[in-house]
Amino acid sequence: MTTPVLSVRDLAIDFSVGGERVPAVHAVDFDLHAGEVLAIVGESGSGKSVTSLAVLGLLPDNATVTGRILVDGTNVVGASERDFAAIRGRKVSMIFQDPSNALDPVFTVGYQIIEMLKRHGQGMSGAERRARAVELLRMVELPDPEDRLGYYPHQLSGGQAQRVMIAMALACDPEVLIADEPTTALDVTVQREILDVLRRLQARTNAAILLITHDMGVVADLADRVVVMRAGRIEETADVRSIFTAPRAEYTRALLAAVPRIGTGDRGTAALAEERPVLEVEGLVVEYRNRRGRHVRAVDGVSLHIRAGEMLALVGESGSGKSTIGKSVLGLAPVAEGRVVVVGVDLRRASRSEARAVKKRIGVVFQNPTAALDPRRTIGQSIGEPLRVHLGLRGTELAGRVSGLLEAVELPSAWSSRYPHELSGGQRQRVAIARAVALDPLLLIADEPTSALDVSVQATVLDLLRRLQQQFRFACLFISHDLAVVDALCDRVVVLHRGGIVEEGERRRVLTAPEHDYTRRLLAAAPVPDPDEQARRRGEPLAG
Amino acid sequence: MSEQLAPQQAPLVAPADRSMWATLRARPLFWICSVALAILAAIAILPGPIAGMFGQPDPRACDLSQSALEPGGAHVFGTDLQGCDIFANVIYGTQTSLFIGLLTTILCLAIAMVLGTIAGYYGGFADRVVARLTDVFLGFPFLLGAIVVLNGLGTRSAVTVSLVIAFFSWPTLARLVRSSVRTVRSTEYVQAAQAMGLRDRRILLDHVIPNSLGPVLAIATTMVGSVIVAESTLTFLGVGLRAPSISWGLQLSTAQSYFQSEPHLLVFPSIFLTVTVLSLITLGDILRDALDPKGRS
Structure with a gap:
């Protein structure tokens, strides 16, 4: 095989937070060859994004990087800002998760692409730059590329904005394209289009793609090889087919088992009372x-x-x-x-x-458990709020009900004095669910309750919802x-x-x-x- | 499926004592600021005895032959152009200046909290009315407005000066409250509270106001200093406090023209003003951190 365009050896990254060293990534090794798509898969906190940021030298100042990162044979660990400037965009470029925030809203798309070309592609005339910008937009399959140059970012849809971002990343023919969750903020049909664009581009330019994702479906769609990371370490590296058919690591198996699939495991439909x-x-x-x-x-x-007792899904x-x-x-x-x-x-x-009076009987769970809980109140206060206000419970009676609810969502009842920021995302969502079922609701409205969660946590929260629904027999409007x-x-x-x-x-x-x-x-x-x-x-x- | 796949981020044992008081108590800056403010408060309440400790209990006992003496001897901070003792003047000025600074800020804060919260939380018509109202006040030149109003008033005391300054300074704070409240209003925990069927009053008091107070308090503490200076400007123009009154502002405005020849006229009142403002700002920051559960250790 040829020499890899990107080679990471024994990479370790520590963050110093308040005088303490917090390890984020440890002993990471992988190679990326030209024309290859390597996916780094992992849940939040696994170190996958940190690893990719280290390649571009974009880590914050409190990070310490050791080991070697060879970009086209040159070690970039400890390189100066000036060295990185020569690498960014030309050898390695990056596309981010949220395209709507990555484009500057006050400049046209064409201006931003041409700006990029001005910075990196010396010796091009104005007309050449413009022609190159049109060519780039055509490469990412944006319709009417000449006209689109004059568009402002708000005139583009999310998928179109992401294509523009990809075009900008490709402006200087980089050897490596790092795509950090490139489709997570997009709808599935748009995601499919973007994945198609990436695949065709890769076939045409022979650039290597480092794909950072949590979505096993995206991995299956695009990747040639897969690195599975967990808690800063590599659990397994293998080609894509063996990851899905014969995973070696325990963690990979668990991760795959947690991914929900359509048409697996038949279950009876709930018998409904005709009322x-x-x-x-x-x-x-x-x-x-x-x-x-x-x-x-x-x-x-x-x-x-x-x-009553029915779960209706609202999909779109x-x-x-x-x-x-x-x-x-x-x-x-x-x-x-x-x-x-x-x-x-x-x-x-x-x-x-x-x-x-009716609202008392409606529970609600929102998408983002971090935003759904008042940061200034302990989780016990948050769960107890409906009980306090609507039932007038106080003191030990209230505390008893709160700890009962915490146990119902499988959290230790001693946690009621904790604050939301001390909990993980999945635990916070459990708290939100406990609050929603506190008044024994007739109707639960769950608005994307698991889409902000990691896949393994999602599985446990879905289990919890199902169990609570069987226990309380509420009707549920499940938005997803x-x-x-x-x-x-x-x-x-x-x-x-x-x-x-x-x-x-x-x-x-x-x-x-x-x-x-x-x-x-x-x-x-x-x-x-x-x-x-x-x-x-x-x-x-x-x-x- | 168990939760074993997700790393347990939260520590298993809750920290022992996380009350607000415990957090405050552990910070030396909190004590430094509190002591500084306590001393200032003592000075404000008992100016006579404290001024007397250095042998000059009367700020109005002036001797023109002793004009603009350097600090030292009988006059620890020196004397001003009229030959009055600067130490006694600074001590006696504390009361007026602190009173005007704090009263004005509290008044502004009260008006801004009420109007800003209504505008930010309810939006629509209320928002438009408050927005236009703040525009009118912000568009009006402060000095001109204050001069007109103060000249119209028969009696002028520290209270009336406070009222006038507050009357013209609340809009900036109200806008800040409004934008802060709007951010909090759109969060999901407020929506969840609304969906729970809680009354507006409870949502506002329990969730919206505590969470939107941080930036507002930070600005309010810095306001105390600017109000004390604003009073000096008004007094300098002859529409603020009347001549026998003593305030830091008054001393600062007379001293500024002699700064090059007699710097000590400016330095001592300035030190007191700076200590007051710095202590308040720092205390405000510490309080904000202590009120935020994330800031508690």
């Missing part, structure tokens, strides 16, 4: 006013119902209105038309005290973009697209025999953790 639905939504229209005072319809004529991409529906049930969205009826009470017509998660948890599925329902039905039916094109497209776009299946899918164009 009045807990939640009825009829002809719901939600309109927001934008800055110019125009009305924008986020939800357009949606009707749905959930019975960003902008489909799924979260807005959840918010309008909670009274947090401006409902323009339609009815939202919870246990027989129309929330729009009800008096304030009636509405408050992840069809595999929905398959693991819900009874019925409603698919939303641009504020309207495109398909509705029993979970099995919708996920295995979808009737609507959009549902099929969603299903086909979500990458599955199986390289052979992904290779087969790649051959088929996206429906629609």
Whole structure:
């Protein structure tokens, strides 16, 4: 084999925090060859991003790097800022997770690409730079590249912005492209397009790609070889097929087992009592006013119902209105038309005290457990708040109920005096769930409760939700973009697209025999953790 | 599936004592600032005895033949142009200056908290009204406004001067409160509280105000110093405190024209002002850290 373009040997990275040395990465070795896609997989805190930042010398000042990082044969560990400037962009370039924040909003796309060319590609005339910018945009398959040069970032969709970022990263023909979670902030159908662009680019330019990701589906889709990292160490390095078919490390096996897949493990549908639905939504229209005072319809004529003990999934991409529906049930969205009826009470017509009485019986879990808990209150205070306010509990009685709830979500009851920042993401989400079920709700609204969590933590939180649902028998509106998660948890599925329902039905039916094109497209776009299946899918164009 | 895959980040034993008081107690700066402020408070309450400790109990006992003496001898801080003892003047000025500085800041803070919170939390019409109101006050030149209002008032005391300064200084603070409240309002824990059916009053008092107070307190503590200086400007222009009054501001504004020939006229009142402002700012920072659970060790 040829010499690798990037070679990492015995890399160790420590951070000094408040006088203490905190090891982040230890004894990491890998090689990246030209024309190869190497994926570094791991959960948060595994050191995968830190490793990639070390290659570009982008670590903060309190980091100490030891070992060797050979970029094209030159060691860059301990290199000066000036040496790195010669490497960044020309030999190694990077694309980041969130494309909308990575572009400067006050300059046009063309200006930003040409700026990059000015900085790195000396000896090009203005016309040449412009031609190169157009060529780059064409390479990332952006339609009408000449016109797009004059666009401002806000005029691009998330996927288009990410393509521009890729174009900028490729501007100086780097040998290594580091992609740090390049599709995590994007919808699945857009993710699929970006992955396709990356694959075709790589075939054309023969650049090596270092892909940092937590998503096993993306790994299966794009990678040739895989490095599995955990807690700063490499657990396993192997080619992509052996990782998925014959994982050697215990951790890899556990990680793969935690990834939810559509159509695995059949489970019975809950037997439902034929009674009045807990939640009825009829002809719901939600309109927001934008800055110019125009009305924008986020939800357009949606009707749905959930019975007691049923879990209904609301599935769709960003902008489909799924979260807005959840918010309008909670009274947090401006409902323009339609009815939202919870246990027989129309929330729009009800008096304030009636509405408050109904809200007591609705629990809510949000996506980001860090933001969902007041940072100034202990988790015991947060969980106890609904009990204190609505039931008037105090003192030992309150403390008893709080510790009972903590135990119900499998956290030690002694933790009630801790603050949210002392807990991990999964633990915080458990606290949020405990608060949501504190008043024995009839209806639980869960808005992407696991999408901010690592995959193994996601599995445990989903387990917890399922168990609590069986225990408390609440109706659940489960909002998600992840069809595999929905398959693991819900009874019925409603698919939303641009504020309207495109398909509705029993979970099995919708996920295995979808009737609507959009549902099929969603299903086909979500990458599955199986390289052979992904290779087969790649051959088929996206429906629609 | 167990949680073993996720590393347990939180320590298993909670730190023993994490109360606010324990955190404050452990910080030497807290004690330094508290002692400095306690001394200033004592001076403000008992100016006579403290000035008397250095033999000059009367700030108004001036002797023109002793004009602008250097520090030393009977006059520890020297004398000013009128031959008055600077030490006695600084000591007696503490009361007025601290009173005006603190009262004005508290008034501003109160107005700003109420209006800013209403504007930030409810938005819409209330927000627009408050926004225009602050625009009007910010657009109005402070000095001109203060001169007009103070000239219109018959009696002028430390209270009226405070009221006038507060009247023209609350808008900046109100805007800060508003933007701070808006950030907190959109967080998910406030949404969760709303979804729980809590009353607005409770949400505001329990969640919104405590979480939006940090940046506001930081600015408010720095305000005390600028208010003390603002009072001196007004007094210098003849619309602030009347002549027999004694304040640091008054001393600073008379001293500034003689700074090159008689620096000690400026230095001593300035030291007191700086110590006051620095102690308040530092104490504000320490309090903010102690109120934030993440800042507690």
